[in-house]
Amino acid sequence: MTILETIKKEHDLLNGRLSLLQREIATWSGHSEPDYDLLHALIEFFSVFPDEIHHKKEDHIYTALIKANVLETEYLKRLKSEHEEMGSLKETFSKNLKNLAAHHVSPKWSLIVDVTTYIDVQELHMADEESQFLPLAKKELSNTQLLGVAEKIQNELITDSAKQIFETLNRIDKTIDELLRKKK
Ligand SMILES: [Fe+2]
Ligand SMILES: [Fe+2]
Secondary structure (H helix, E strand, O other): OOHHHHHHHHHHHHHHHHHHHHHHHHHHHOOOOOOHHHHHHHHHHHHHHHHHHHHHHHHHHHHHHHHOOOOOHHHHHHHHHHHHHHHHHHHHHHHHHHHHHHHOOOOHHHHHHHHHHHHHHHHHHHHHHHHHHHHHHHHHOOHHHHHHHHHHHHHHHOOHHHHHHHHHHHHHHHHHHHHHHHHO
């Protein structure tokens, strides 16, 4: 699998998790209680996977494109700034959800608005990447350049801190799967 195919596969995973998050938020907006355990696990997933794994891989592709002198630098900068925007949105709602769990003070509607905004930004961002960014990378980067990017990513994934991130992610995925099984 090429690095661009890996990115697409990760988008499929992210879209699946976003749909679950959307469903819990819709339940909550409809005045029923969400499955708080699932909501926490999903938010934990979004605190780890996009920022610690997925966006880091894409940043290497951005860098390779800029190095290859593609003209779309403004477009690439925007994608990168959307990563930061999503990171800070996620920080806000993750903190608010923790406050809700600890103090039972409900910033319910601001939380729902923040999570919904996050879902929208993520979905638009990924659709944009699939229609423009991935085709651009495929067109502008040679197989050798793509292999160079994959190698850089691979080197980052074998560090101790990356190993810890994957262990955390495994635990989160197991929790989500168990909670979904219980719901059936
Ligand atoms: Fe991205
Ligand atoms: Fe992406």
